[in-house]
Amino acid sequence: MKITFVMATTSLAGGDRVIAIYAERLKKRGHEVLVVSLPYPKPRLREQAKSLLKGRGWISVPKDRPTHIANVDVPHKVLETWRPVTDADVPDADVVVATWWETAEWVWRLSPSKGAKVYFVQDYEVWGGSLERVDASYRLPLQKIVIAGWLRDLLQERFNQASLALIPNSVELEKFYAPPRGKQPSPTVGLTYSTMYKKGCDISIQAYNIARKVIPNLRLIVFGSSSLSPDLPLPEDVEYRFCPPQDTLKELYSQCDAWLFGARIDGFGLPILEAMACRTPVIGTPAGAAPELLADGVGVLVKPEDPEDMARAIEQICKLSESEWRAMSDAAYARATSYTWEEATHCFEAALYAAIDRSKQSDVLGHASHN
Secondary structure (H helix, E strand, O other): OEEEEEOOOOOOOHHHHHHHHHHHHHHHOOOEEEEEEOOOOOOOHHHHHHHHHOOOOOOOOOOOOOOOHHHOOOOEEEOOOOOOOOHHHOOOOOEEEEOOHHHHHHHHHOOHHHOEEEEEEOOOOHHHOOHHHHHHHHHOOOEEEEOOHHHHHHHHHHHOOOOOEEOOOOOOOOOOOOOOOOOOOOOEEEEEEOOOHHHOHHHHHHHHHHHHHHOOOOEEEEEEOOOOEOOEOOOOOOOEEEOOOHHHHHHHHHOOOEEEEOOOOOOOOHHHHHHHHOOOOEEEOOOOOHHHHOOOOOOEEOOOOOHHHHHHHHHHHHOOOHHHHHHHHHHHHHHHOOOOHHHHHHHHHHHHHHHHHHHHHHHHHHHHHOO
């Protein structure tokens, strides 16, 4: 197959990691894969003025932002300016995959020669645009692949759209792993820092602060790709690892007795699987795939918007005996490693073939109806 992935800007976001994994693995399977994306937009004058008024200085855009796409051996075309992707930007192919609500609009307008049109839905992206346009993107007659049951149900119930395939994410076991271990000498929890409200980082930080009143020697490990914001401060004694090398993430996960996932909205929640693959139990809100991933005592599911409930879960895990904690750690590892990216890629590849077949059948029916 000739496959084109159409992205907005590329970054270190979890959704971009998933696209990069599929692009690289499909290429290794012998397919001709191209990623087309946009450059990072320059801040608008209003955004610059707001930053200056708040004393944060002039916003600069680094030329070489770290991205997951840059870390894989896949051809990557970046357009010269932020604008819609058109026929002139993409080659003729067998299938073209939209990966974000705006890219769905662009892919829908492409010529049939650019391939069967697929929409890879990883979240309900109302946080990234106007509700009317975002919802309209899901109503487009693009063939849709989703990553979680809640997205499949949302498309069916809200937009009357049947999904072509539900393909859950896996975890890169060559990057995220740890040998069996016991509890930390000092009780330790971790979280991924993000200033996006939907990620619920504030909930996890509040939970840590509450739990520390009961467990004075509780430690916190934090990493992320967002710059620290004065609107979302970390406790004074906490070190922040900003954009740590990808090959060091397993070490950070492995230093924790529990990982905190406080998301309000999330398409899937890759840090859940990454932590579990490193044998770290997860305490999470019921966002994304957390209800499925943390079921059956593999982790602890807590109430949404409830730092106190998350704090109680921190205390619960920290008070486990060594054998009890090891049992939960082993169960988390078993859950995370029960489904591989090789299996997921096989399903994704099959879904793309199915999309091509359906597109051809639709073309035949459409031609027949005009005769």
